[in-house]
Amino acid sequence: MSSMRATAVIGTQWGDEGKGKIVDLLAADADMIVRFHGGNNAGHTLVVGGEKTILNLVPAGVLHPGKVCVMGPGMVVDPEVLIREIDALQARGLLRDPAWLRVSEQAHVILPYHKAIDKARERMREAGAIGTTGRGIGPAYEDKMARTGIRFGELFDDAGFRDALARSLVEKNEYLQALLGEAPFAAEDIWALAQTWREKLAPYVTDAGAEVRAALAAGKRVLLEGAQGMFLDVDHGTYPYVTSSNCVSGSASAGAGIPPQAIGHVIGIAKTYTTRVGGGPFPTELDDALGARLRADGDEYGATTGRPRRCGWFDAVVVRQAIALSGVDGLALTKLDVLTGMDPIRVCTAYEIDGKRQTKPPATQHGWARAKPVYEELPGWTEALGSAKSLDDLPVNARRYLDFLVKSVGAPMVILSIGAGREQTIRLGDVF
Ligand code: IMP
Numbered sequence: 001m002s003s004m005r006a007t008a009v010i011g012t013q014w015g016d017e018g019k020g021k022i023v024d025l026l027a028a029d030a031d032m033i034v035r036f037h038g039g040n041n042a043g044h045t046l047v048v049g050g051e052k053t054i055l056n057l058v059p060a061g062v063l064h065p066g067k068v069c070v071m072g073p074g075m076v077v078d079p080e081v082l083i084r085e086i087d088a089l090q091a092r093g094l095l096r097d098p099a100w101l102r103v104s105e106q107a108h109v110i111l112p113y114h115k116a117i118d119k120a121r122e123r124m125r126e127a128g129a130i131g132t133t134g135r136g137i138g139p140a141y142e143d144k145m146a147r148t149g150i151r152f153g154e155l156f157d158d159a160g161f162r163d164a165l166a167r168s169l170v171e172k173n174e175y176l177q178a179l180l181g182e183a184p185f186a187a188e189d190i191w192a193l194a195q196t197w198r199e200k201l202a203p204y205v206t207d208a209g210a211e212v213r214a215a216l217a218a219g220k221r222v223l224l225e226g227a228q229g230m231f232l233d234v235d236h237g238t239y240p241y242v243t244s245s246n247c248v249s250g251s252a253s254a255g256a257g258i259p260p261q262a263i264g265h266v267i268g269i270a271k272t273y274t275t276r277v278g279g280g281p282f283p284t285e286l287d288d289a290l291g292a293r294l295r296a297d298g299d300e301y302g303a304t305t306g307r308p309r310r311c312g313w314f315d316a317v318v319v320r321q322a323i324a325l326s327g328v329d330g331l332a333l334t335k336l337d338v339l340t341g342m343d344p345i346r347v348c349t350a351y352e353i354d355g356k357r358q359t360k361p362p363a364t365q366h367g368w369a370r371a372k373p374v375y376e377e378l379p380g381w382t383e384a385l386g387s388a389k390s391l392d393d394l395p396v397n398a399r400r401y402l403d404f405l406v407k408s409v410g411a412p413m414v415i416l417s418i419g420a421g422r423e424q425t426i427r428l429g430d431v432f
Contacts, residue, residue, distance in 0.1 A: 018269055106152070
């Protein structure tokens with residue numbers, strides 16, 4: 001068999017574009033599904049056969065028995081959450097074979113003090129809070145970059161873990177007490193906790209990158225599952241209102257442990273309107289009854305934290321930039337059904353900043369704060385879309401809207417989602 005190239009699936013907005021549903025769908029044709037960054041700040045809501053599953057860590061391919069789900073070296077993993085998720089999946093008859101879940105020994109571990117720091121720091125920031133998920137993501141990535149983190153493989157190495165923990169806690173406890181006014185952590189308590197994780201997690205730990213490379217070399221179809229979205233990327237997003245990892249397709253290579261040439265195809269997911277959770281700029285936000293309606297009709301509440309999502313019109317400036325940065329060659333457009341009954345529908349095609357029109361997003365916080373959306377208006381439709389089987393079944397104005405989106409962002413549509421169910425999807429081409 002000849003070597004295959006992987007397909008990456010990434011979010012093109014601020015996360016919550018519907019990646020979970022699309023990855024679950026594409027996983028049917030894949031052999032291996034790999035998450036390459038982030039942790040349980042992500043939340044995927046999957047609806048299969050009317051049954052709802054929320055996944056935070058395990059790749060969204062897990063609902064297909066026999067597919068290998070990989071948590072890659074670029075992730076940060078909270079062992080408690082992972083165990084809870086494995087238990088819940090197994091209770092539903094899924095994940096029967098440990099070979100179907102592989103966890104990188106290089107992934108970093110989120111420990112209780114990471115979560116305490118995340119929450120305390122957000123409290124201290126008050127109005128300037130980022131609105132993190134409070135899951136310890138930022139502090140765990142900070143430790144990784146500061147070279148004081150603990151890796152998943154070290155959980156299984158007594159002396160190594162004890163040593164690393166003791167060293168880390170000296171700094172952490174000082175920081176927690178002196179700066180954040182929080183209680184310190186005892187190494188013995190964390191050590192005891194880690195003992196309880198070991199047996200449960202031992203069957204899954206592996207050199208994940210090597211397994212992904214081997215799968216590709218054996219001609220297997222590999223799907224790289226992005227979390228969050230392009231504008232939460234730590235380098236390319238609306239900094240500092242971002243997450244602590246890279247969300248662009250380029251990071252899939254390092255985060256999965258494969259060379260860049262091994263990525264052959266990039267699918268960008270975009271909601272047909274825009275949402276964002278947490279703080280930070282959002283030029284097309286609708287802070288009014290229309291926004292409330294999108295939130296209600298689209299069930300726009302965080303899958304991880306339950307927080308109401310901020311809602312607004314589709315922003316072509318943002319998605320165009322994501323396409324350019326991630327080399328998106330096919331778009332999956334989601335939740336078109338939610339726009340039924342909105343008339344007119346607006347699309348932001350440029351920003352006006354200090355009286356100047358620009359079609360690229362600003363690079364600075366200051367620029368973002370002053371960006372005013374320039375809108376085009378399109379007529380809406382009133383028909384429900386959930387049962388359409390092909391584009392021909394859609395009302396003419398819905399097709400016109402899709403054509404307009406595709407033209408404004410400059411990438412072809414390969415998938416259209418018109419409801420939460422697997423079957424409420426129109427496929428327009430192969431993605432591998
Ligand atoms: P953190 O990743 O928990 O540090 O949160 C940083 C920012 O990213 C906050 O605005 C979060 O709401 C946002 N965020 C993190 N993960 C996701 C996600 O999966 N979907 C949407 N927003 C997210």
